[in-house]
Amino acid sequence: MGHESTVMSTHSKSTGLPRKRFYRARAHSNPLSDSHFPVPIAPSQFDYASHYPQIFGETVETSCQRKIEFADIGCGFGGLLISLATLFPETLMIGMELRDKVTEYVKERILALRTGNPGQYQNISVVRTNSMKYIPNYFEKGQLKKMFFLFPDPHFKEKNHRRRVISTYLLDEYAYALAVGGIIYTITDVEELGEWMKSCLESHPMFEALTSQELEDDPVVKLLTTATEEGQKVARNGGKTYQAIFRRIAQPAH
Amino acid sequence: MEDQNMDDGDQNRETEIAPAQIAVHPSQESVSVAVGSDLRVFNLREGLPVKLSDDGHSDSIRAIRYAANGKLFVSAGDDKLVKIWATDSWRCVYNVASEKRVSAVAISNDGLFVCFADKFGVVYVVDTRAFTEETPTSIIKKGVPILSHYCSIITSLEFSPDGRFIITADRDSKIRVTVFPQNSLNGAHEIQSFCLGHTEFVSCLAFVCNQEYPQGFLVSGSGDSTVRLWDFSSGSLLDTCDVGAEAAFADRKEEEGLLPITDLCTVQDGSLVAVAIQSLTGIMLLGCDLSKRNLSVVKVVSIAEETYIPTSIGSASTAELLWMVMGASSLNISDIKSLVRIRVLSGFSKCNAASVETLVLEDKDTPGGEQMLQTLQGKLSVEKEAFSSAAEAVKNSMRNLLIKKQYSAERRDFRKRGRNDIKNKAK
Structure with a gap:
């Protein structure tokens, strides 16, 4: 009981949502360091029942075919996930975040939303992981329909470029996890990083840019700037954002 | 700080110990051994050391x-x-x-x-x-x-x-x-x-294939003390053989922790897999049934007269021999700088795994004989005491290189105090 009350004090009394100031974390985390958190050995061992209890809880036999289709890499405080949850209520999605306190916050936020809105937000969850290392441990080949990389750490110094979450090498892994036709969304407020991400995607043989018509028709594109905490901050300060949105295409036959 | 430096120094010295490697020419025309920075090659066809x-x-x-x-x-x-x-x-x-x-x-x-x-x-x-x-x-x-x-x-x-x-x-x-x-x-x-599927570092890979399955299957050895069989095209795990448990079962003293696999070698066009395991004196032979897609222990060939734990193994596709080397560089125990010891196992063949007749060859019976040993080992007889120290050194260097380091909370805090960015801020 005592434990319960301390947990609740980190939540707002009026909304029941967790309050960010109790989940302060460094803005950066080193993706190169050894990880000591648990990681599923293979995608088949990912614990769907604990992440999506209402969907996988009792009716395991009927629902076990469903798999995660959207992944928000570096989901931060989870703003995008929460907007997508109601926009695509039938789609399972996961946020992946390396900073443990931030992950904890998103977890609490989802739980509070589920409690406050019965039946909703059952399709989203969050996991603490290093997605630069462990994407294949979570997703099978061609499992994902959408991947999001919103306002990633810019890692300005050249010697730290290999820490960037978009690179030619990592795109190979993302292309593996994405189904043909799946879409990768990237956005940043750092011009240099925006150009970097765009050029990585343009030069990769397994991705092609969406046409401007396709971008206009995609309801998700608008969310990139409006749904995330970082996006709102940039908008508040009147900043500019740089998007690169590409489709996974089939590899030409060898 | 003093303590910290010493700690790291020790670690560096141990990781610099390199286990000896062996490679055999595909038609056994020559055999090569690397120990430390030294590359030694012996021409088996002519029976001469290679310059x-x-x-x-x-x-x-x-x-x-x-x-x-x-x-x-x-x-x-x-x-x-x-x-x-x-x-x-x-x-x-x-x-x-x-x-x-x-x-x-x-x-x-x-x-x-x-x-x-x-x-x-x-x-x-x-x-x-x-x-x-x-x-x-x-x-x-x-x-x-x-x-x-x-x-x-x-x-x-x-x-x-x-x-x-x-x-x-x-x-x-x-x-x-x-x-x-x-x-x-x-x-x-x-x-x-x-x-x-592996739960620790993967240390080695090899293929098993035969005429029926020319595309072959993958076998992998790991720090989790298992050898696994894979359909590598789909990534599916076909079988797991916990050789660490089997090796301990065969004859070893109770060893703390897992016994990592150090090397694998397969017979071309066959079903035998030789497995070198840390702390196992000798070599384990696994049979791989490609139609049933499983792995099973055939036997452990022990090489008891020396504490012989191979660091690397190899074979030629034309001969039924398994070449093994145990060795390490930069040992610096008393006056022994490095150790290289070659052993050759006969009967490593593509025949039916159930009837494997193996024999560890005497030095004089090995291809190239004593001249080969002189070239690759650097000397004919190797001091007995070097074996156990080399085994220990190789084990430590592998651990330092491949196993993730776990630091205690105090140690982590201590390391954070030495961070450059924070130091600069304080100035």
Whole structure:
């Protein structure tokens, strides 16, 4: 009981949502360091029942075919996930975040939303992981329909470029996890990083840019700037954002 | 601070101990051993030691390998140089510079491409057609990066038997199967599968195939003390053999923790897998039934008179011999600098795994005999006391290199205090 009350004090009394100031974390985390958190050995061992209890809880036999289709890499405080949850209520999605306190916050936020809105937000969850290392441990080949990389750490110094979450090498892994036709969304407020991400995607043989018509028709594109905490901050300060949105295409036959 | 420095110093010294490596020419024309920075080659056809016409390496060699057609030989390691040798003249025909220390090498089945992997997880390719007889070896070329494991040491690099895939294993327990494209210089972007199941670093890879299954299956050894059998095209795990448990069962004293697999060797066109296991004196033989897709222990061949724990094993496709080396460099115990001991096992053949008759050959009965041993070991008889120290040193260096370090909370705080960025802020 005592434990319960301390947990609740980190939540707002009026909304029941967790309050960010109790989940302060460094803005950066080193993706190169050894990880000591648990990681599923293979995608088949990912614990769907604990992440999506209402969907996988009792009716395991009927629902076990469903798999995660959207992944928000570096989901931060989870703003995008929460907007997508109601926009695509039938789609399972996961946020992946390396900073443990931030992950904890998103977890609490989802739980509070589920409690406050019965039946909703059952399709989203969050996991603490290093997605630069462990994407294949979570997703099978061609499992994902959408991947999001919103306002990633810019890692300005050249010697730290290999820490960037978009690179030619990592795109190979993302292309593996994405189904043909799946879409990768990237956005940043750092011009240099925006150009970097765009050029990585343009030069990769397994991705092609969406046409401007396709971008206009995609309801998700608008969310990139409006749904995330970082996006709102940039908008508040009147900043500019740089998007690169590409489709996974089939590899030409060898 | 004093204490901290000493700690790190110890660790560095131990990781610098390099386990000896062995490679056998595919038709057993020569056999090569690397210990420390020393590369030793013996010509078995003529029964003569080979004089290498090159300065060789300046730091520990971590990987050596012959091409499938036997024409090329590659050596690489901590001096960040990949040396490509022509085996007819044993001239180093090509020097390739790597930015980081090299941890694994492979040669494509057609002999055209040399690949090497570095400690940061990047795999590079070199097109050997680019060099000619006239190319001076003093010209140092660079490899073209084609794929990368995100910041993880690549421990093993192999081409699939049909040459379509390049397979990489890393210390994060991953095995990645990538399509090796026609034009590999543009990168290898298409991942065929990941073979996931190991729970510790993957240390070695090999293939089992026969006429019925020419595309073959993958076997992998790991720090989790298992050997696993995979359908590498789909990434599915077919069988797991907990050889650590089996080895302990056979004769070993109770050992704390897991017994990592150090090397694997398979018979071409057959079903036998030789497994070198840390702390197992001798070698374990597994039978692989390709139609049932399983692995089972055939037997443990113990080599008891010495504490003989092979650090590397190899075989030729034409002879029914398994070549084993146990050795390490930079030992510095009393006056023993390094240890190399070769043993050869006969009866390592493609026949029915159930009736394997193996024999550890006497020194005089080995191919090349005592002259071969003199060349590769550096001396004929090896001090008994060197074996156990070498085994311990190799074990520690493998642990330091591949097992993730767990720091206590106090140690972590202490290390954070030494952070450069925070120090600068204080000034």
